[in-house]
Amino acid sequence: MKLQRLRGLIRKEFIQIWRDPSAIAIAFVMPVFLLFLFGYGVSLDARHVPVAVVVDQPSAETSAFIGGLQQSAYFTPQIYGSIQAARQAVMTRRADGILWLRGDFSRQVLQGDTTSIGVFVNGKDANNARILQGYLQGVWQGWLQQRAASAGAALVIPVTGQDRIWFNPALRSRNYLVPGLIAVIMTLIGALLTALVVAREWERGTMEALMASPVTMGEILLGKLIPYFFLGMGGMLLSVALAVWLFAVPLVGSFWVLLLCSSLFLLAALGMGLLISSAAHNQFVAGQIAIIVTFLPAFILSGFIFDIQSMPTAIQVITHIVAARYFVTILQTLFLAGDVWPVILWNSLALALMATFFLGVTLRRSRKRLD
Amino acid sequence: MLARLWALVIKEFLALLRDKKSRFVLIGPPLIQLLVFGYAATFDLNHIPYAVYNQDSGFASRELLGRFQGSPAFQQVAIITHNAQIAPLINNQKVLLVLQIGPNFTRDLLLHHPASVQVIIDGRNSNSATLALNYVNSVILSFDTHWAATHHWGKPPAQLVVRSWFNPNLLSRWFIVPGIVALLTLVVTLLVTGLSVAREREQGTFDQLLVTPLNPLEILLGKALPGFIIGALEGVFIILAGVFWFQVPFIGSILALALGMALFLLAAIGIGLMISSLAVTQQQGLLGVFLFLVPAIILSGFATPIANMPELVQDLTYINPMRYFLVIVRGVFLEGDGFHELWSQYWPLALIALSSMTAAAWLFRHRMQ
Numbered sequence: 001m002k003l004q005r006l007r008g009l010i011r012k013e014f015i016q017i018w019r020d021p022s023a024i025a026i027a028f029v030m031p032v033f034l035l036f037l038f039g040y041g042v043s044l045d046a047r048h049v050p051v052a053v054v055v056d057q058p059s060a061e062t063s064a065f066i067g068g069l070q071q072s073a074y075f076t077p078q079i080y081g082s083i084q085a086a087r088q089a090v091m092t093r094r095a096d097g098i099l100w101l102r103g104d105f106s107r108q109v110l111q112g113d114t115t116s117i118g119v120f121v122n123g124k125d126a127n128n129a130r131i132l133q134g135y136l137q138g139v140w141q142g143w144l145q146q147r148a149a150s151a152g153a154a155l156v157i158p159v160t161g162q163d164r165i166w167f168n169p170a171l172r173s174r175n176y177l178v179p180g181l182i183a184v185i186m187t188l189i190g191a192l193l194t195a196l197v198v199a200r201e202w203e204r205g206t207m208e209a210l211m212a213s214p215v216t217m218g219e220i221l222l223g224k225l226i227p228y229f230f231l232g233m234g235g236m237l238l239s240v241a242l243a244v245w246l247f248a249v250p251l252v253g254s255f256w257v258l259l260l261c262s263s264l265f266l267l268a269a270l271g272m273g274l275l276i277s278s279a280a281h282n283q284f285v286a287g288q289i290a291i292i293v294t295f296l297p298a299f300i301l302s303g304f305i306f307d308i309q310s311m312p313t314a315i316q317v318i319t320h321i322v323a324a325r326y327f328v329t330i331l332q333t334l335f336l337a338g339d340v341w342p343v344i345l346w347n348s349l350a351l352a353l354m355a356t357f358f359l360g361v362t363l364r365r366s367r368k369r370l371d
Numbered sequence: 372m373l374a375r376l377w378a379l380v381i382k383e384f385l386a387l388l389r390d391k392k393s394r395f396v397l398i399g400p401p402l403i404q405l406l407v408f409g410y411a412a413t414f415d416l417n418h419i420p421y422a423v424y425n426q427d428s429g430f431a432s433r434e435l436l437g438r439f440q441g442s443p444a445f446q447q448v449a450i451i452t453h454n455a456q457i458a459p460l461i462n463n464q465k466v467l468l469v470l471q472i473g474p475n476f477t478r479d480l481l482l483h484h485p486a487s488v489q490v491i492i493d494g495r496n497s498n499s500a501t502l503a504l505n506y507v508n509s510v511i512l513s514f515d516t517h518w519a520a521t522h523h524w525g526k527p528p529a530q531l532v533v534r535s536w537f538n539p540n541l542l543s544r545w546f547i548v549p550g551i552v553a554l555l556t557l558v559v560t561l562l563v564t565g566l567s568v569a570r571e572r573e574q575g576t577f578d579q580l581l582v583t584p585l586n587p588l589e590i591l592l593g594k595a596l597p598g599f600i601i602g603a604l605e606g607v608f609i610i611l612a613g614v615f616w617f618q619v620p621f622i623g624s625i626l627a628l629a630l631g632m633a634l635f636l637l638a639a640i641g642i643g644l645m646i647s648s649l650a651v652t653q654q655q656g657l658l659g660v661f662l663f664l665v666p667a668i669i670l671s672g673f674a675t676p677i678a679n680m681p682e683l684v685q686d687l688t689y690i691n692p693m694r695y696f697l698v699i700v701r702g703v704f705l706e707g708d709g710f711h712e713l714w715s716q717y718w719p720l721a722l723i724a725l726s727s728m729t730a731a732a733w734l735f736r737h738r739m740q
Contacts, residue, residue, distance in 0.1 A: 034665070041669040043679040044498045065529075090536070091712065093698070105529070114526040123538030124705050126546050127414035127498070128676055133533055134505035137512075140531045147528065157527065158480055158518045159435065161511050162487045163504055166461060168494035176496050284654050291661065292400060300411050305674065307499050309418060315411045329464070332495045340462045 005215050009223030013197075017227065026192055027228075027235040034185045035178075035239055039247050042181075042305070044173040046131050048076045052086035052095035055079070056103035061110070065101065065117075068143050074135045090122050097121040097132050167252075167336040178247045179331035180304035182239045183265070187298040187324045189235055190269025191276060191290040193228045198277035199286035217366045221359075225270055232266045243335070253334035257344060261334070264351040265327040269294075271358030272323070278365050298324035326350045375585055379593030386570070387563065387597060396562065401555045401605055408551050409617050412674070414543040419503050422449035422466045424457065429477020435488070435514050439470065444506050461493045467503055468492040483524065537705045545620070548613040549704040550673045553696045555609055556632070557639050557667065560602035561660045564643030567594045568735075569656040587736050591644065598640045606632055613704070623703030627710050631699035634720040638692035641727025648734040667693050695720045 017023045053069065055062045069077045078095060080086040089095040100118035108115035119136055121129040144157060168175050201207040210220055240258065243249045251258070273290060280286040300306060301315070302324040308316060319325050326347040333343045388394050421439070425432050439445045448466055451457065460466045471489035479486040490507050494500045519526065538545050571577035580590060610628075613619045642663060650656035670677075670684065671693035677685055688694045695716040702708035702716075710717075 037666055037669055040681055040684050041666075042675050044675055045679055046676070047679070049678075091706070092715075109528040112526070112528070114528065114530055116530050116532045119531055119533040121533065121535045123535035123541050124546060124701055125676060126538055126541040126543040127502075129535055129538070129541055130414075130502055130505055133535075134501065134508065136533070137505075137508060137531060140529070144527060144529075157485060158515050158522075158524060159511055160485065160487050161490045161504070161507055164489060164491045165494040165500060165504075166491065168497050168500070171494055171497040171501055173497045176498075284657065287654070288396075288657065296404065296407075300407060303496075305498075306412050306414065307416060307496065309420070310413055310416050311411045315407070333464075336495050337462060342463045 002219070006219050006222055006226075009215065009219060010226050013223060013227040016197075017231065023193060023197065023228070023231060026189060026196070027231040028238060030189055031182075031185050031235045031239045032242065034188075035181060035242055038181045038185075039174065039178055039242075042177055044127070044131075044177075045171075046128060046135075047073060049074060049097070049128075049132055049135070050076050050078060050095045051132075051136075052080050052089045052098045053077045054081075054083050054086045054098065054100045055105075056101065057106065059106040061106040062101050064146070065139075065143050068139045068146070069099070072135065072139060075139075090120070096128065097136070099136065174247055175249050175336060176332055177305065178243045178249050179335040180302070180328045182236070182243060183302065183324045183327040183331055184295070184298040184304055185239065186232070186236055186262075186266065186327075187269050187294045188291070190232050190266050191273035191294045192287065193232060194224055194270045194273030195276040195280075195286040195290040196273075196283055197228070198224060198274060199281060199283045202277075202281040203283055218363060221274060221363060221366065224274065225267075225359075228270055229263075229266060232270065233263065236262050236266065249335055251335055252338040254339050257339055258331075258334050261327070261330045261344065261348055261351070264348055264355060265323065265330075267355040268323045268351050268358060271355050271362060274362040275358050275365075278362050294324075297322045301325065302328045304328050323351065323354050326354075372589065376589055376593055376596075379585060379589065380596045383567065383593060383597040387601075397559065397601065397605075401559060401609075404555060404558075405551055405609060405612060408554075409544065409548055409613075412543075412547045414498065414502070415541075416499060416502050416506065417444055418446040419444055419468070419506065420446050420448045420466045422451055422457075422460050422469045423447060424451045424454075424469055424471040426474040427472050427476035429481075431477040431480045431486075431518070432472045434518075435472070435511070436470070438510050438514055442506075442510060445510075457491060461491065464493065464495075466493075467499065468507070470507075480518065480522070483522075544617060545705060546701070547674075548617045548619045549700045550697055552606055552609045552613065552700050553635070553671070553693055554668060554673060556602050556606040556635065556696075557693055558664065559605045560598050560636055560639040561643045561646075561664060563601050564594060564598035564640050565646045565650075565660040566653050566656045567598075568644070568647040569650040569653045573652055588732070591732055591735055594644060594647070595640045598643060599636050602636045602639065603632065606636075619704060621704050622707040624709040625703075627708060627713055628700065628703040630710070630717065631696055631703070631713065631720070634717060634724055635692055635696040635699075637724035638720055638727055641724055641729075641731050642692075644731035645727060645734060648731060648738050667691050670694070672697050689719070690723065692720055692723045695723075 051069070053066060055066065066077060069075050078089070080089060083098070083100055086095065086098045086100070090098060098118070098120040100120070102115070102118065105115055117140065119133070121132050123129045141157065141160065165171060201210070244251050272294065276289050276293070277286050280289055298304070301319045301322045303319070304324070308319050308325070311319070330344055330347045333340050387397070423436055425436065440447055449460060451460070451469070457469050460469065469491040471491060473486070476486050488511065490504065492500050492503060518524065535541055568577065571580060585593070614621050646659035646663065647656060650659055670680070670688045671691055673693070677688050677694065698716050699713050702713060
């Protein structure tokens with residue numbers, strides 16, 4: 001391997017990037033586009049959920065209960081005259097659930113009997129329904145506490161849970177989705193960058209010209225890897241900047257650790273792209289494969305949005321070969337929890353192994369052959 | 372005219388199914404996606420790993436913890452005895468939450484004083500944290516009800532009785548699988564129609580097509596029909612898989628779903644043909660399909676609710692055909708919807724179909740000269 005030849009190759013690659021800005025577009029425009037789309041489009045924070053409220057006989061007791069609902073930012077209560085009307089509202093999707101204070105609510109509460117408050121949620125969107133149930137339970141507990149406090153009586157709930165939420169006290173879903181997104185996006189972009197440029201070299205026949213020159217296959221691969229590594233890191237830094245300044249996600253961990261882990265991950269992603277291009281010698285097929293093998297697995301199997309531990313065991317095993325899985329964990333930890341070394345080191349090791357594997361296999365598979 | 376059209380449709384099918392690679396694209400990825408999405412895409416939590424830090428030696432805390440051990444949603448992985456042990460367990464993601472019970476738990480309860488359980492939870496994944504807290508609360512609630520009844524506590528003035536309609540056990544699979552019907556129908560239809568004209572242009576056979584007696588409208592119809600047939604077949608296949616393999620209930624009207632699917636397919640074909648007539652090469656066609664698909668899926672309510680998006684983005688979803696079809700397919704599967712309930716979804720979908728088809732026809736004619 002000669003440094004001078006390598007330098008020549010890298011120079012050539014940069015000139016090519018400069019002339020045909022499609023690589024720059026992939027590295028810088030695509031992450032911004034995807035980050036905006038997902039950052040604003042994907043959110044699991046239910047706010048102002050429309051809830052149909054039916055009060056058969058309004059009284060001081062019922063308005064105390066409804067008051068708790070109105071104060072909460074989670075709900076937009078809508079009053080309906082009858083349970084049939086409320087049911088109709090749920091059926092026509094104008095409300096997500098019903099809270100029903102039956103006719104004898106006040107009488108029974110005052111007599112000291114236990115009355116029941118009817119809650120119906122539309123379970124179609126199970127996740128949303130669960131969150132709604134939790135919120136309503138909170139309103140109910142708040143009401144019980146308030147009643148006990150104002151009556152000077154002891155609380156009638158024996159045990160209550162006191163939540164202490166670490167790392168993300170407001171449970172803002174954007175704080176964990178945006179770091180995960182960076183991992184998903186960079187998987188796609190890293191693989192796409194190298195897969196397309198090497199395939200282009202084959203398609204245009206310039207690979208033949210390179211092979212006829214004295215450069216070795218290792219030099220050719222390095223000559224591709226180094227320029228696109230810098231380009232990819234540029235896109236990466238842009239994404240991190242957007243996450244911190246635009247989406248206001250706190251970066252608790254150290255920036256340098258983030259930089260180091262990102263380099264490891266990018267090597268794995270670029271290596272995957274190189275491997276794809278050594279199998280597919282035209283841009284169309286290479287691009288298609290890159291999208292299929294990176295984007296979807298990174299989206300679904302990385303723990304970015306769906307919890308890995310809840311998946312069936314067979315699928316959990318498969319997630320171990322998804323590079324994004326490790327990077328999602330690293331990024332979520334670095335952004336929200338800080339430099340937690342055991343998490344960072346083990347996942348970095350996995351990334352390093354994957355990078356070595358992809359680059360090693362590519363080097364072995366690549367021969368100076370034209371078929 | 373029908374005979375000519377028929378011949379063109381047959382030719383399109385032959386071109387699509389002739390080589391191995393494009394046959395695979397139509398069958399392989401949708402099947403894999405169906406299985407992966409169906410099994411992996413779930414918001415339900417099970418086996419939540421937790422640790423116990425119990426400073427109380429009484430029977431009440433044991434009874435409460437027993438309820439956690441007995442629940443399939445939780446899995447106890449550690450018992451700790453010091454405060455300092457909490458942070459490493461949570462930081463290193465060994466556990467999602469730690470239950471901490473103070474030293475006077477049983478004594479307080481026996482004296483009829485309220486007691487509390489500290490729930491220290493990892494908030495890195497806020498959705499899992501929210502759901503896990505809900506699970507914890509419901510276990511505590513059932514303990515409370517039992518304890519209050521057996522230890523002569525005053526009855527609470529009101530009890531919350533929660534019932535969920537349409538999906539009593541709140542399985543997220545029932546929500547995701549009908550969504551996949553919409554997702555894969557859209558992907559397949561767009562791939563078939565989005566690349567069809569570009570492929571002819573690239574191979575130079577488009578000129579040959581133009582010198583045949585077929586008029587432009589017939590050519591367009593000949594391109595649209597295969598997309599419709601293949602999209603419908605895949606859609607039906609996934610619906611059957613959803614009902615028989617994933618066991619999602621189907622309680623609505625089949626005809627109402629069929630009408631929705633037909634309108635959705637027309638809208639998708641219109642968009643596919645628009646992309647197709649603009650693209651000169653297959654690569655551009657693929658790029659166009661990708662650029663349309665990703666936003667269409669994200670901004671449809673497939674994985675996360677539209678109501679959670681910023682208002683401006685919510686307005687944008689009104690031009691997304693998948694948004695309407697998702698309501699239709701989920702409504703028919705789970706809520707038992709018929710024509711009457713879905714009318715508000717049909718007409719926007721028809722409008723999108725009509726305008727995209729018109730635009731495609733105009734572009735097609737325009738780009739030929």
